[in-house]
Amino acid sequence: MELLSRGAILPYATDNLIDGSTTRPERAGTGLPRYPRPMTQRTFVILKPDAVRRGLVGEILSRYEAKGLSIVKLEHRTIDAGMADEHYAEHVEQPWYPPLRDFVTSGPLVAAVLEGDEAIEVVRALNGATDGRKAAPGTIRGDFSLSNRENLVHGSDSPESADREIKLWFSV
Ligand code: CDP
Numbered sequence: 685m686e687l688l689s690r691g692a693i694l695p696y697a698t699d700n701l702i703d704g705s706t707t708r709p710e711r712a713g714t715g716l717p718r719y720p721r722p723m724t725q726r727t728f729v730i731l732k733p734d735a736v737r738r739g740l741v742g743e744i745l746s747r748y749e750a751k752g753l754s755i756v757k758l759e760h761r762t763i764d765a766g767m768a769d770e771h772y773a774e775h776v777e778q779p780w781y782p783p784l785r786d787f788v789t790s791g792p793l794v795a796a797v798l799e800g801d802e803a804i805e806v807v808r809a810l811n812g813a814t815d816g817r818k819a820a821p822g823t824i825r826g827d828f829s830l831s832n833r834e835n836l837v838h839g840s841d842s843p844e845s846a847d848r849e850i851k852l853w854f855s856v
């Protein structure tokens with residue numbers, strides 16, 4: 685109990701708390717400490733069929749975990765063309781969409797929801813630029829992909845996309 689009293693040093697970082705504070709005052713009037721609640725965000729991730737085929741699922745998930753993100757949902761599944769069209773609704777009119785649809789429906793993939801501080805931006809940074817040939821070394825695409833299509837991973841690009849994609853993939 686002593687550890688959690690006013691002004692005590694907490695056993696983990698207290699920056700980025702949801703109320704913007706960096707210390708833990710007592711919960712008003714109770715004499716009890718408030719527990720720190722790290723600011724958190726969820727994002728949707730796909731380990732695309734090339735990641736599964738190439739045996740890179742463990743490598744990629746471990747990069748997200750090593751960064752500090754938590755895996756809160758994880759599913760191995762194969763999607764049909766209708767699901768691909770829904771997921772990539774913003775791209776279905778692109779000339780490059782038909783081959784992308786063939787690719788993402790070509791075998792099993794792994795869908796996941798990751799959680800952590802600024803998870804959306806953090807995952808996009810870990811994933812790297814869309815084109816694996818141009819993605820920076822050290823990123824997932826930069827280290828393992830040589831393609832603008834078969835680029836191993838998807839990560840939501842905004843809070844609105846994350847909400848939409850998590851509902852699309854994980855609501856029963
Ligand atoms: O995935 P990201 O948000 O980085 O890229 P995007 O521009 O939203 O494109 C979605 C996905 O379409 C990419 O990740 C590629 O797999 C694929 N793509 C493609 O097949 N051909 C292109 N010229 C561009 C993207």
Ligand code: MG
Pocket residue numbers: 841
């Ligand atoms: Mg995108």
